[in-house]
Amino acid sequence: MNTEGRIDQPEREPSAPDGQMTWMKRLSSVPGVIWYSSASALFGYISFFLLLSALPVYFTHLGYQAAQIGLIVGSTYAINFLAYFLTAMVTDRWGGRTYMMVSALALALTPLIFEGTQNFWVFIVASVWQGLTMSAFATAVTAYVGQKAPADRRGTIMALFGVFPNLAQAAAPPLGILVGARLGYPLLFDLSAASAIIAALIVFILPRHRIVSAHFSLRTWVRGVQRLAQPGLVQFVLGVCRGVTIAFLPVYMLRGGVGNPGLFFTWQIGAIVLLRPVSGLLSDRYGRLALVLPSLLFMAGGIAILAFPASYLTLTLSGIIFGIAVSVLVPTVLAWTFDVSSADQRGLASGIYNTLYDLGRAGSAFGFGFVIVTSGYPSMFLLVSAIPILTIVVLVFWQMFSHRTNNLLTVQPVSTGEVESQTATAQVVEQPGR
Numbered sequence: 001m002n003t004e005g006r007i008d009q010p011e012r013e014p015s016a017p018d019g020q021m022t023w024m025k026r027l028s029s030v031p032g033v034i035w036y037s038s039a040s041a042l043f044g045y046i047s048f049f050l051l052l053s054a055l056p057v058y059f060t061h062l063g064y065q066a067a068q069i070g071l072i073v074g075s076t077y078a079i080n081f082l083a084y085f086l087t088a089m090v091t092d093r094w095g096g097r098t099y100m101m102v103s104a105l106a107l108a109l110t111p112l113i114f115e116g117t118q119n120f121w122v123f124i125v126a127s128v129w130q131g132l133t134m135s136a137f138a139t140a141v142t143a144y145v146g147q148k149a150p151a152d153r154r155g156t157i158m159a160l161f162g163v164f165p166n167l168a169q170a171a172a173p174p175l176g177i178l179v180g181a182r183l184g185y186p187l188l189f190d191l192s193a194a195s196a197i198i199a200a201l202i203v204f205i206l207p208r209h210r211i212v213s214a215h216f217s218l219r220t221w222v223r224g225v226q227r228l229a230q231p232g233l234v235q236f237v238l239g240v241c242r243g244v245t246i247a248f249l250p251v252y253m254l255r256g257g258v259g260n261p262g263l264f265f266t267w268q269i270g271a272i273v274l275l276r277p278v279s280g281l282l283s284d285r286y287g288r289l290a291l292v293l294p295s296l297l298f299m300a301g302g303i304a305i306l307a308f309p310a311s312y313l314t315l316t317l318s319g320i321i322f323g324i325a326v327s328v329l330v331p332t333v334l335a336w337t338f339d340v341s342s343a344d345q346r347g348l349a350s351g352i353y354n355t356l357y358d359l360g361r362a363g364s365a366f367g368f369g370f371v372i373v374t375s376g377y378p379s380m381f382l383l384v385s386a387i388p389i390l391t392i393v394v395l396v397f398w399q400m401f402s403h404r405t406n407n408l409l410t411v412q413p414v415s416t417g418e419v420e421s422q423t424a425t426a427q428v429v430e431q432p433g434r
Contacts, residue, residue: 033148034157036205038164041141044104044199045168048134050192051111052076053173053250053262054180060251062118070369073247074362075124076131081355083135088143088351097206100144103136104200111189135354137199138165143350144206146338154338155288159280159331163272166330170269170323174262177250228349230398231336232356234292237391238329239360241299244384245322247365249306252377256310263312267319268326275327280335288336291328293395296388299325304385307378 052073059069083103090099110133113126142161149157179188245264253261283291302322308314334353341349364384371380 033206034145034161036202037141037145037148038161040100040104040199040202040206041138041161042164042168042199043195043202044107044134044137044141045165046172047107047111047192047196047199048130049169049172050176050179050188050195051114051130052176052246053265054176054185054188055114056247056250057177057254058180058185059123060254064120066248066251066372067369068120069251070247070365072120072123072127074365074369075127076358076362076365079128079132081359083132084139084351084355084358087136087139088347090140090347097144097203100137100140100203100206101200103133103140104196104203107133107137108193108196108200109133110196111192115186115189131358135358139347139350139354141203142334142353143347146334146346146350149338153284155282155284155331155335156277156280158335158338159276159283162331162334163276166272166276166326167269170265170267170272173246173250173265174260177260177262227340228337228352230395231288231333231340232352233391233394234296234329234333235337235353236356236360237296237387238299238326238333239357240364240387241303241322241360241384242326243361243364244303244368244381246361248368248372248377248380252306253310253315258310258312258315261315264315264319264322267316268323271320271323271327275324276331279328280331283332283335288332288339289395289399291332292336293392295325295328295332296392298322299329300385300388303381303388306381307385 056069056073059072064072087099087103107130110126110130113122113129117123117126145157145161146154149161176188176192179191249264250261253264279291298321302318302320302325305314305318305321337349337353338346368380368384371383
C-alpha cells in the first residue's frame with residue numbers, strides 16, 4: 001500500500017524468462033483489491049444484463065414494434081458519454097471508490113422504474129438513467145483496476161477482471177429471459193435491483209484510492225484521446241456487433257421458433273472460461289494486435305452465421321464463435337487501452353473505452369432496427385458481419401503506414417515506454433474504506 005507523497009508506479013516482480021511465470025503463478029500474485037473490484041463488477045453487470053436482453057422480449061409482449069424497441073434500447077447508450085467523462089474527471093483527480101458506491105446504488109433504481117410503468121416515454125427515460133448509472137459504475141471500477149494493475153502483468157490482470165463482467169453478460173441474459181418468462185417480470189426487476197445493491201456493498205470494502213494529478217488540463221486530455229485511436233476503433237466495432245446481438249437476436253430467434261434465445265450468451269461462458277486466462281498471458285507475451293486481428297475475423301463469422309434461418313444450430317454455432325472473439329477481444333483491447341494511456345489518465349482511458357463501446361451499441365440499436373424494417377434480419381446480420389472485416393483492413397494499413405507509433409505486433413513493455421516516461425507526477429493515497 002502506498003503512503004502519502006509516494007509516486008504511484010506499478011510494483012514489478014523480479015523479471016523472469018519467457019514462459020517461466022505461468023498463468024497460475026500470475027493469478028496467485030493478484031492483489032486482493034483486484035478480486036474485490038472484480039466481484040463488485042460482477043454484481044453490477046449482473047444487474048444491468050439481467051434486464052438488457054429480457055427487456056426487448058418484455059417490450060414485445062407489451063406490443064412494441066422493432067423500431068420502437070430499438071429506440072428504447074438505444075436510449076440506454078445515447079448520452080452515456082456525459083457519465084464517462086464526468087467519471088473520468090472525478091476518478092483521475094480524486095479517486096473513484098465513493099463514486100462507484102453511489103453509481104451502483106443509483107443503478108438499483110432502474111429496474112424499479114421499469115416495474116412501475118408501461119409508458120413508452122418513461123421507458124426511454126429509464127433506459128437513459130440505466131445507461132448513465134451503469135456507465136459511471138463501469139468506468140470507475142475499470143479505472144480503479146487499471147491503476148492497480150502492474151504494467152508487466154496488465155494483460156493477465158485485465159483478463160482476470162474481464163472474466164467477471166463477461167460471465168455476467170453470458171449468464172445474466174438467459175437467466176433474465178427465463179425468470180421473466182417463467183416467474184414474472186416483477187421478480188426479475190427485484191433481482192436486478194438487489195444485485196446492484198450488493199455491488200455497492202462490496203465497494204465499501206475497497207481502500208480509498210486518491211490521485212492528485214499535476215497536469216490536469218484539456219491539452220493532456222486531447223493527447224490522451226489521440227493515443228487511444230486504434231484500440232478505440234476496435235472497441236467501437238465490438239460495441240456495434242454486441243449491440244446487434246443484444247437488441248435484435250432475442251426477437252429474431254423467438255420468431256424463428258427458438259425457445260430461449262438467451263442460450264446464445266450461455267455458449268459464451270465456455271469460451272470465457274477456456275480462453276480468457278490464456279488470452280491475457282498471450283497478449284502480454286506476443287502483443288495486442290496478434291490477438292485482435294484473428295478475433296475480429298471470428299467475430300465476423302459469428303455474426304454472419306446468424307444470417308441463416310433461425311434455429312438452435314445457428315444459435316449454438318454463432319454463440320460459440322462469437323464467444324471466442326469476445327473472450328479474447330475484451331481483455332486484450334482493455335489492456336491495449338491502458339498500455340497507450342498515461343498512469344494519471346486511467347479514468348480518461350476507461351471513459352473513452354466505455355464511450356466508444358456504447359456508441360457502437362447505440363448506433364447499432366438505432367440504425368440497424370430500420371435496416372430490419374426495410375431488408376429483414378438476415379440482410380442486417382450480413383451487413384454487420386462486414387464491419388469487423390473492414391476493421392482488420394484498416395488496422396493492417398494503419399500499422400503499415402504509421403510513422404509515429406510502434407508496431408504493436410511486437411511486445412512493447414509499457415513501464416519503459418514513451419507513455420509512462422511522459423506521465424505527470426501523481427500522488428496516490430490509499431486509506432481504509434470509509
